[in-house]
Amino acid sequence: MRIIKNRKLIRNRWRLDGGGDGRVILPLARFRELRAASSAARAGLLLAPEDEIASLADADLTAAGLIALEFGSFNEGRGYSQAVELRRRGFRGEIRALGAHRDNLPLMERCGIDAYQLADGEDPEAALAAFSEITAYYPLNGNAPPRAE
Template sequence: MQRIIKNGQLIDETWHLLPKDAAFDSLPNCDDIIVPLGLWVDHGPALKARDGGLGVWLDAGDEIEEIADQLDNFQVIALNFPAFTDGRHSSTAYLLRQRYGYKGEVRAIGDVLRDQLFAMQRCGFDAFALREDQDAESALQAFSEFSEVYQASSDQTLPLFRRRG
C-alpha cells in the first residue's frame, strides 16, 4: 500500500487514483476514487451518484477554470506534475485556495520530489504522493527546514515586513 504525506503526517493511501484510460463501466460504487478530468466531464452526474468519495485529477495542461463552478463535488483535487521541472500546477493550487476558496484536499501527484514539498505547501497543497524512489519518512523533514518565510502566500497571508514591528 502506498503511503502519502497529508497535513504533515505520513498516512496510508485510501483513495484509488484512476488512470486516464479508465472506463466508466468498470468503476466501483463504494470506493473512494480520483478520476481524470476527462472522465468527470463525460460522466459527472453518474459519478456524483456513487456511494464512495469523489476526487478529480488534472494534468499539467488542464485548467482549473474548467471545473471552478463544480469544486464542491470533490473531496480531493489532485494535480499531476509530469516532470519536476513543470511547476504550472503550483499556480493552480494557489488559485484553488485563494481565488476559489477550496477547503478540500489539494494533492500533488506525479513527479513529486522531497525538495519541492515546502514550496508546494506554501502554494496550497496539503497532501503529497511522492515519486516512488523518494523516501516519504525522511521527506517529512522538508516542512521544518525553514523557520521563517519572507513572501506572502497561501499559508502565510502577510509578508515578513508586515509581521515585524
C-alpha cells in the first residue's frame, strides 16, 4: 500500500497493531509498555481524537517513530488541533493522518501533518492534485503551506 508523504507517493513501512508488514503503530498505553520493556524498540504512536496532547510526556514524543492521528470520519476535526499542538510541543517527526480525504489535505498540511494514509476508495495519485488547488492563504491563521517541489 502506498501513502502520501511530503506530497509524494511512497511505500508504507508502518502497520497498525494487528497485522501486515513493517514497524508497528500502537495506542498510547501499549506504546508505553513496549518502551518500558525494550528501549530499543521504536514504535509509532497512535492517537485517537479524544487523546490529549498535554497528557503526552516529552519522552513519548522523543521515542515515537511517528505519530498517527485517527480521522474516523470526513468531518472529524480534532486531529487538526492535535497536529498543531504536537508541532507546538516541538515534535518534528512524521505526523500521519489515518483515513484522510483528498479535499482535506491542504488544510491538514497547514496544521503540520506531513503524511497521509488515505481513506478507502480514495485514489492517491488523484489526491496529489489537491495540494496545488489552494495555495493562497491568510498569514493571520498560520503558516504557509510548504512550497511545491
